[in-house]
Amino acid sequence: SSVARRGRGILVVFEGCDRSGKSTQCRMLVDYLKSIGRDVAHLRFPDRTTAIGQSINDYLQGTTELEDHAIHLLFSANRWESVPRIKQLLDNGTFVVVDRYAFSGVAFTAAKGYDVTWCKNPDRGLPDPDLIFYLDISTKDAQTRGSYGEERYEKAEFQERVAEIYEQLKSNDWKVVDAMKDKNEIHEEIRNTLLELEEQFSKTPLKRLWT
Ligand code: 2DT
Numbered sequence: 001s002s003v004a005r006r007g008r009g010i011l012v013v014f015e016g017c018d019r020s021g022k023s024t025q026c027r028m029l030v031d032y033l034k035s036i037g038r039d040v041a042h043l044r045f046p047d048r049t050t051a052i053g054q055s056i057n058d059y060l061q062g063t064t065e066l067e068d069h070a071i072h073l074l075f076s077a078n079r080w081e082s083v084p085r086i087k088q089l090l091d092n093g094t095f096v097v098v099d100r101y102a103f104s105g106v107a108f109t110a111a112k113g114y115d116v117t118w119c120k121n122p123d124r125g126l127p128d129p130d131l132i133f134y135l136d137i138s139t140k141d142a143q144t145r146g147s148y149g150e151e152r153y154e155k156a157e158f159q160e161r162v163a164e165i166y167e168q169l170k171s172n173d174w175k176v177v178d179a180m181k182d183k184n185e186i187h188e189e190i191r192n193t194l195l196e197l198e199e200q201f202s203k204t205p206l207k208r209l210w211t
């Protein structure tokens, strides 16, 4: 083709508490990138479609019980099993937009009282996201968006602890977005940030998380 090769794709992750608007923003970003002719893949974790993901789904729906460390490792394994696909997509120049990643893994298990370092270890070495958008919302504001669902973890007190762990995990390079703003305004902010940084990232080798 006459089009210059763009370099690798960009790995974009969305994190935030339940009802912060992650899924909406992922969808809007994916639709936008498609509309400007980019190749884009939309992933979410947990990926409930795999065998591991089905076990996670059963746990979240409360039909099975699993020991806390064991379910933590399954969430991590569910990411590792998709790494070959993520790498291949990025190598092919495809944008990869991900709804939750290892930060959710740490936040939700550490919120049960486990050590953050222990929680991070299984995910060390995963593809390191180029961009992390954190949709920031108070637990109180999240609750005004309607009641939580019926799944495990969908309780105000637990979400409060999850938010505290996210605060500890947040580093300077996270893009913190005020999730109470209008969704179109948030989307514009996100897409502008991405377009601004795209070229820089596409020329930098993918790093490994927490290494
Ligand atoms: P969704 O509502 O987004 O499907 O998430 N979770 C998620 C963990 O406890 N560990 C993880 O590693 C991930 C990715 C967050 C379902 C729930 O699973 C939690 C909410």
Ligand code: MG
Residues within 6 Å of the ligand: 018, 151
């Ligand atoms: Mg949910």
